[in-house]
Amino acid sequence: MGNGLWKQEARASVEEPSQLEDERPRESINTDQHAWALPTEDTYSYNQQRIDLELFGPHPRIVLFGRVGLHCYNLRKGTNLQLLKVLNCDARMTSLISYSITLEAMDPVGHSSCEVQVQLRYAIENIGCLSAITSRCILKPKTPEEDDKHFEFNKYLVDYFYRGDMPEWITEDALTGRDKLQYYEINYSELEEEKEWLDLYAELSLFSKWQANRDGLESAKPFEMKKIVVRTRENVESWKKVKAKNAIFYISFKTRCGQDCNGIIRKTTDGMPGHFSLEVKCFLL
Known part of the structure; x- marks a missing residue:
């Protein structure tokens, strides 16, 4: 896997395609609104609807978020x-x-099928992120115990190292500098083994740019992965960093149409079963 375009700072000033309109909820443009915020009184005024999949088919956005839950x-x-x-x-639409x-x-091992229920929230916490x-991500049918233990994601239980604003793009000397033990570059064999969910991370980061385009993500695949570096606070063994x-x-990839992209994906959990967060940011080069 070649180094490709591995830049010290990703360029965020490239204009997005003009035909792609921003569909994010207007209320979430307020940068003080955090995607993890628990419901307040005004959130009980909302629109709720069942999406008719037989009539319209699942929007790629729903499929993408379903894959996040399955992951x-x-x-x-x-x-x-x-x-x-x-x-x-x-x-359900609020802020x-x-x-x-x-x-x-x-399950590819036993070739048996099952139903999985996913509850997921998404928002633009800051413009472009x-x-x-x-x-919740559980098998159906649910047990009474699982119903009783449904809580919202609590950001205050996330390791402090992974809170706050998204990090900047990785520097050139990250793998050799003072904090080098926190970093690990994924090798080719690991890339092939973990390709499905690494592609998901790249797709989700590109979605943060192209979310209004129903077919844009499919036309951009398959991605060519150029370089992937993972960072953890703990100086753990390399294979443990990946999982x-x-x-x-930090994912550097190219779309099928030749667009170079850098994606930053921050994966966190608050320790509760089924609680999982992906914060993503994408730079078009």
């Missing part, structure tokens, strides 16, 4: 469930957008 489940359970289709989806998505997934946060519960990924 959360696989990380938690050590499984490798594969998405087959979206069965149904409810959307954030919340989805309750039911998926049909397959998207947060996708799961508060760490809290980590920051």
Whole structure:
């Protein structure tokens, strides 16, 4: 895997395609609004709807978020469930957008199918930075115990190292500098082994730029991964960094149409089962 365009600072000044309109909820443009915020009184005034998948089909956004939830489940359970289709989806719109998505997934080991329920919220916390946060990802049917233990994601339980504003793009000397033990460059064999969810991270980062374009992400795939560096606070073994519960990924990739991109993906958890957060930012080069 070549170094490619590995820049000291990603350029964020490139204009986005003019045909792509910004569809993020207007209320979330306020930079003081955090995607993890618990409901306040005004959030109880909302629009809720069942999305008719038979009539319209699942929007790529719903499929993408369903894959995020399935990735959360696989990380938690050590499984490798594969998405087959979206069965149904409810959307609740406040200052954030919340989805309750039911998926049909397959276990490639036993070739058996199952249903997975995902509850996910997403918002633009700051302009150009998207947060996708799961508060539940479980197999159906649910047990009473699982229903009783449904809580919202609590940002204050996240390791302090991974809070606050998104980090800047990685510097050239990160792998050799003072904090070099915090970094690890993913090698080719690991890239092939973990390709599915690394592609998901790249796609989610590009979605933060192109979210209004229904077909844009499909036309941009497959991605050519050029370089991926993962950072953790702990100086743990390299293979543990890749699968760490809290980590920051710096992904340099190219779309099928030749667009070079740098994505920063911050993965965190608050320690509660089914709670998982991906904060992403993308720079078009």
